[in-house]
Structure formats: structure tokens, C-alpha cells
Amino acid sequence: MKIDLSGLGIDYGAILPELIVVGTAIVVLFLDLLLPVARRRWLPAVTVVGLLAALIASLPLWGQNRAAFADTVVADSLAAFFNVLLIVITILTVLISPRFLRALDLDHGEYYILLLGATAGMMLLAAATSLMTIFLGIELLSISLYVLSGFARSVPRSQESALKYLLLGGFATGFLLYGMALIYGATGSTTLRGIAAFAAASGAAGNVLLLLGIGFLSVGLAFKASAAPFHMWTPDVYEGAPTIVTTFMSVATKSAAFAAIGRVFIATFPSISARWYFPLALIAIFSLFIGNLVAIIEDNLKRILAYSGIAHAGYILLGILPGTAAGFSASVFYIAAYAVMNFGAFAVVTALGAGGEQTADINYWRGLFYRRPFLATVMTIFMLSLAGIPPTVGFFAKLFVFQALVNAQIWAPLVVAVVMTIVSFYYYLRVVVVMLATPEEAVSEQPRVGISTSGVLGVAALATIALGVFPTTVLDWASHAASLHF
Amino acid sequence: MVVAFAILAAWELVTAAGVVAFRRPIYNALALVANMLGLAVLFLILNAQFLFAAQVIVYAGAVMVLFVFIIALLNPASDLTLGRAGNEWIYGLVFGVIFAALLGGLLFNRGLTGRQGASTPEAINAVGNVQALGAALYTKFLFPVEVASVLLLIAAVGAVYLAMRRIR
Numbered sequence: 001m002k003i004d005l006s007g008l009g010i011d012y013g014a015i016l017p018e019l020i021v022v023g024t025a026i027v028v029l030f031l032d033l034l035l036p037v038a039r040r041r042w043l044p045a046v047t048v049v050g051l052l053a054a055l056i057a058s059l060p061l062w063g064q065n066r067a068a069f070a071d072t073v074v075a076d077s078l079a080a081f082f083n084v085l086l087i088v089i090t091i092l093t094v095l096i097s098p099r100f101l102r103a104l105d106l107d108h109g110e111y112y113i114l115l116l117g118a119t120a121g122m123m124l125l126a127a128a129t130s131l132m133t134i135f136l137g138i139e140l141l142s143i144s145l146y147v148l149s150g151f152a153r154s155v156p157r158s159q160e161s162a163l164k165y166l167l168l169g170g171f172a173t174g175f176l177l178y179g180m181a182l183i184y185g186a187t188g189s190t191t192l193r194g195i196a197a198f199a200a201a202s203g204a205a206g207n208v209l210l211l212l213g214i215g216f217l218s219v220g221l222a223f224k225a226s227a228a229p230f231h232m233w234t235p236d237v238y239e240g241a242p243t244i245v246t247t248f249m250s251v252a253t254k255s256a257a258f259a260a261i262g263r264v265f266i267a268t269f270p271s272i273s274a275r276w277y278f279p280l281a282l283i284a285i286f287s288l289f290i291g292n293l294v295a296i297i298e299d300n301l302k303r304i305l306a307y308s309g310i311a312h313a314g315y316i317l318l319g320i321l322p323g324t325a326a327g328f329s330a331s332v333f334y335i336a337a338y339a340v341m342n343f344g345a346f347a348v349v350t351a352l353g354a355g356g357e358q359t360a361d362i363n364y365w366r367g368l369f370y371r372r373p374f375l376a377t378v379m380t381i382f383m384l385s386l387a388g389i390p391p392t393v394g395f396f397a398k399l400f401v402f403q404a405l406v407n408a409q410i411w412a413p414l415v416v417a418v419v420m421t422i423v424s425f426y427y428y429l430r431v432v433v434v435m436l437a438t439p440e441e442a443v444s445e446q447p448r449v450g451i452s453t454s455g456v457l458g459v460a461a462l463a464t465i466a467l468g469v470f471p472t473t474v475l476d477w478a479s480h481a482a483s484l485h486f
Numbered sequence: 487m488v489v490a491f492a493i494l495a496a497w498e499l500v501t502a503a504g505v506v507a508f509r510r511p512i513y514n515a516l517a518l519v520a521n522m523l524g525l526a527v528l529f530l531i532l533n534a535q536f537l538f539a540a541q542v543i544v545y546a547g548a549v550m551v552l553f554v555f556i557i558a559l560l561n562p563a564s565d566l567t568l569g570r571a572g573n574e575w576i577y578g579l580v581f582g583v584i585f586a587a588l589l590g591g592l593l594f595n596r597g598l599t600g601r602q603g604a605s606t607p608e609a610i611n612a613v614g615n616v617q618a619l620g621a622a623l624y625t626k627f628l629f630p631v632e633v634a635s636v637l638l639l640i641a642a643v644g645a646v647y648l649a650m651r652r653i654r
Contacts, residue, residue: 004625005625008625008626008628010628015629022636025640026639029643068629069628069629070625070626070627070628070629072627072629072630073629108647110643110644110646110647113640113643114640114643114644114647117636117639117640117643120636121637124633130630132627132630133629133630133633136630136633136634136637137633139637140633140636140637140640143637143640143641143644144640144644146644147643147644147645147647147648150648151647153648184603185600185601186599186600186601187601188600188601188602188603188604189603198601206596207599208592208593208596208597208598208599209598209599209600212589212592
């Protein structure tokens with residue numbers, strides 16, 4: 001038989017950022033093998049250089065719409081936006097990693113390889129336009145993160161969190177794959193373009209097979225975005241995993257998952273939005289309730305932030321509900337804002353942990369202003385932003401999402417979101433109040449955080465405020481990135 | 487064909503339940519072998535002869551033989567102390583029944599309308615089973631296949647890291 005490759009759309013330029021990230025992972029793999037132990041600190045440097053190259057390669061994709069490889073991936077503004085966001089998160093993570101890893105005696109090269117693998121998976125997920133690539137992107141990022149959460153091999157809690165994540169993740173993957181199989185059965189196509197064409201035709205809204213498939217697919221994606229009621233793994237995994245891994249995972253995984261959710265619901269199934277509106281609204285409301293209410297009773301900062309992350313998944317989902325590009329652009333802006341502030345908050349926990357301190361318990365944070373004024377100040381900024389208090393970026397993120405709901409005349413979820421935002425002030429401000437409280441014992445000498453860590457924290461804090469003062473530029477980018485269509 | 491499918495589906499369900507229900511690892515593994523073989527026959531009645539052979543050789547054969555050997559050689563039963571099964575399975579049963587009732591109600595009321603993809607039996611028989619699969623893998627699904635290779639590489643790195651004894 002004759003094989004025709006002409007219509008395939010082989011376009012390496014469209015996947016160049018992903019190629020560079022994977023290539024860097026392979027280079028790091030060999031360097032880890034060849035370099036003497038004393039030179040091991042080159043690995044993070046090589047990783048950062050590779051990521052910077054991928055960042056530069058992502059920029060030309062802005063404003064394009066290049067479907068490549070038989071419609072399995074696309075290079076468009078949304079992909080470019082998330083590439084930049086994910087790569088910046090990864091670079092910042094790598095910059096604060098060596099100090100933390102050395103403190104915990106985890107300074108192995110595999111860490112950087114797996115981090116790059118997870119980043120490649122997330123970038124792929126954000127660019128995926130076929131059920132096959134969505135699945136492979138999710139698996140690539142998941143498998144890397146399973147191992148990373150168990151990276152502290154001698155710490156039982158880390159192992160426990162990895163096992164929990166693996167088992168529940170496998171369970172969620174089952175749902176995801178089942179949903180994909182049903183969607184393929186209903187539409188006869190694996191590409192989102194083909195599925196969108198089928199969904200736009202009449203009769204799709206009554207196709208049980210398709211609707212069941214969308215339902216199962218949503219379960220799988222909501223699990224990765226840790227939206228309630230598929231959030232059960234989040235607090236335990238976030239708490240048990242090494243803090244640096246939690247920092248990366250909490251921000252990057254959620255961003256990539258929401259990019260895929262946007263592509264599926266906004267670009268592929270807008271024609272049957274009446275069918276998915278209600279379940280999605282329910283997931284968003286559940287996330288808002290569970291995230292914000294349970295965070296109040298937690299005393300462990302990693303768990304508080306885990307529940308706050310569940311709540312924020314709810315806010316981001318609210319922007320999907322209108323089913324329009326305008327609503328989705330509010331979500332995209334929210335994702336970027338969440339990435340900056342939540343990364344910062346976890347990075348402070350990481351910075352304290354780099355001294356090998358028992359930091360996650362909130363009692364340890366009592367009087368932090370008197371011991372570590374810098375860390376406490378930036379933590380206050382991140383907490384205020386997560387709560388949504390102006391002039392931080394968190395305020396505008398919530399404002400834009402609420403605005404999108406008002407424009408679409410969606411009231412019930414909006415009321416829940418506003419009430420829950422007020423509830424959330426309690427646990428975010430509690431952290432600030434605890435840090436301000438007078439310490440019970442005398443202040444002991446503390447190790448310094450190091451230049452790269454304080455630099456990263458300073459950049460994140462500055463970005464949190466700067467984006468809050470000038471939100472329009474990023475909002476313009478977000479609305480450009482969110483204008484998806486097939 | 488429907489009868490064959492019904493028998494196979496029942497076989498799959500029973501063996502899958504066996505994978506999680508048996509209390510001795512070797513029985514779990516053997517139930518998984520039985521499950522994989524059933525899956526292979528499912529491929530066969532769907533006219534996918536090559537996948538049938540691959541499923542038998544790779545999964546039911548190679549992978550499961552490794553599983554069974556490891557279980558037989560290392561005898562993890564001596565390390566494993568399984569507590570008495572708790573009552574968690576009741577929740578699973580309740581939610582499973584609710585879920586199945588919902589699905590069943592939906593399916594019987596509305597019926598299923600699928601749509602055939604490009605690979606109909608006629609189209610496949612025209613070029614041959616293996617050729618059709620190979621052509622699909624290296625044209626339409628070229629990119630996913632390449633991504634799968636990256637996935638395997640990362641998985642191998644992770645597995646080696648987790649399995650290695652204290653290094654360096």
C-alpha cells in the first residue's frame with residue numbers, strides 16, 4: 001500500500017518549545033551520568049538555559065493558528081500564553097530548588113529530568129487538539145509528578161503521598177480514557193476539530209454516548225485541576241510531597257488542566273453548552289464551598305493552601321460557565337494571577353523549609369515578622385492577593401470573573417462566589433495575624449534564605465502588585481489567547 | 487456476535503473483580519492474565535487480528551509472566567500483612583449500584599447512536615490488517631506515537647529513581 005505523507009502537516013516549528021524542553025531533559029539525563037559529583041550544580045543551570053530557549057521559541061507562536069501533525073497539536077496564542085506561563089513557573093521553581101534539595105539531601109539529577117518531563121507534558125496539554133495528545137500530555141505530566149511527589153524516598157509521608165496520587169490518578173485516568181472512548185464512539189473522530197464539527201450538527205445535544213463521554217472526560221480533567229468533588233487527593237498529596245514539588249505542582253498542573261478544559265468546552269462544545277453548563281456550575285460551586293470552608297479548620301499551612309487551591313479552581317471554572325471567549329479570557333487571566341500568587345505563597349513555605357525546619361504547622365509561623373521580616377512581608381502580599389484585596393492581582397482576577405458572570409447573567413454561582421470570597425478572608429488573614437503576633441520565645445539565629453530564593457520571592461511579590469496596578473496589559477493578552485475557535 | 491460479546495463482557499467483569507478481590511497476590515496476577523486474554527479475544531471479534539496477537543504476546547505473555555515470576559520468586563506474602571477488609575467496599579457497592587442504575591436508565595430510555603470512524607472492516611480488509619495499523623500509527627498518529635516514546639523515557643527514569651537503593 002502507498003503511504004501519503006503530504007497532507008499530514010509535519011511542522012516542527014509548531015512544537016519547537018516542547019522539543020527543546022524534551023531535548024533539555026535528555027541532555028540533563030546524560031550530564032547527570034557523565035558529570036562528576038562536584039559539578040552537579042551545572043544541572044540546574046543547563047535546565048534553566050534550556051527552558052529560556054524554549055521560552056524564546058514560544059514567542060513567535062503568538063498570534064498564529066498552525067494546526068500540525070494531522071490536527072493533533074496546534075500552535076496558537078493560547079498555547080504560546082501557557083507555554084510562557086509554564087516555562088516561567090518552571091524556571092522559578094528550578095531557581096529555588098538546589099537550596100531546598102540540598103537541605104533535604106535530595107540533590108539528584110533525576111529531579112530536573114522529571115521536572116522537565118512534567119513541563120513538556122503540561123505544554124503539550126495546553127497545545128493539544130486531539131484526544132490522543134490530551135491523554136498523552138496528561139499522562140506525561142502525571143507520571144513525572146507521581147515520582148516527584150515521592151522524591152524523598154526515605155520519608156514515609158512523601159512515599160504515602162506518591163502512592164495516593166498514583167492510585168487516585170490512575171482511577172481518574174480510567175474515567176478520562178473511558179470518556180474519550182465514548183466520545184470517539186459517538187463522533188468517529190479523535191481530533192477536537194472533527195468532534196466540534198459533529199457537536200455543531202443538529203442532534204448532538206441528544207446523543208447519549210457523546211454526553212456520557214463529555215461527562216467522564218470532565219471528571220478526568222477536574223481531577224487534574226483538583227476541583228471538588230474530585231479533590232480528595234489534593235490536601236494529602238500537597239502535604240506529603242516535598243514542598244518544592246508542591247509549589248510546582250499546585251500551580252503548573254492546574255494551569256495546564258484549565259487550558260485543556262478551555263479547549264474542550266469553549267472551542268469544541270460551545271454548541272451544546274446548555275448540556276454541560278449545569279454539571280460544570282455544580283463542580284464550581286462544590287469547589288468554592290469545600291475549598292473555602294475546610295481551609296478554615298486546617299492548621300497546617302500546606303493543607304490550607306491546598307484547600308485554597310481547590311477554591312481557586314472553582315473561581316477559574318466560573319469563567320468557563322458562560323461558554324464564551326470573553327468569559328474564558330477572565331479564566332485565563334485568573335490562571336496567570338493564581339500562578340503568580342500561589343507560587344509565591346508555596347515558595348515562602350519552601351524557603352523556610354530549606355533550613356530543614358518544621359514549617360508547615362501554623363504555630364511555627366507565630367511571630368515570623370520579628371524573625372524573618374522579608375519572608376513575612378512577601379507572604380502577607382501573597383495572602384492578601386489570594387484573598388482578593390486590592391491593589392493586588394488577586395482582586396482583579398476575581399473582579400474580571402465576576403464581571404463575566406454578570407455579563408452572562410449567571411447569578412446563583414456568582415452569589416456563592418462572592419459569599420465564599422468573604423469567608424476566605426478569615427483563613428488568609430489568619431496567617432497574616434499569626435505572623436504579626438508576638439513570639440512566645442526568644443528569637444534564635446536563623447539561616448539566611450539565599451540570593452536566588454529571595455530574588456524569586458521578590459519577583460513574585462512585585463509581579464503580584466504590579467499586575468494589580470496595571471492589569472490591562474495581561475488582560476489584553478489573556479483575551480487574545482482565549483479567542484479560540486475551530 | 488452479540489452472544490459472543492455478552493459472554494466476553496461477563497468474563498471481563500468477573501476476572502476484573504478477581505484482580506481486586508483475591509487476597510493472595512498470585513491469584514490477583516492470574517486473574518489479570520485471564521482479563522488480558524479476554525481483552526485479546528474482544529479485539530479478535532472486532533476484526534483486529536494483529537492487536538489480538540500483540541495483546542496475547544505482550545500483555546498476557548511477557549508482562550504478566552514477569553509479574554507472576556516476581557510474585558513467585560520474591561514471595562511478597564511474607565512481607566505483606568493485609569488487615570481484615572474494612573467496610574469501605576459497602577460504599578463502593580452503593581455508589582456502583584447507583585451509578586449503574588443511572589447509566590442503565592439513560593441507555594434504555596435513549597438508546598445509543600454511534601458513528602463509524604474511517605477504519606471500517608471493508609477499508610481495513612482492502613489493505614490488510616497490519617498495514618492499516620502501521621499506516622495509521624505513522625501518519626495520522628505519528629505525533630502521539632512520538633510523544634509516547636518520551637512518556638516511556640520519563641517513566642523509565644522515574645522507575646529507576648524510585649527502585650534504586652541508596653545511591654551516591
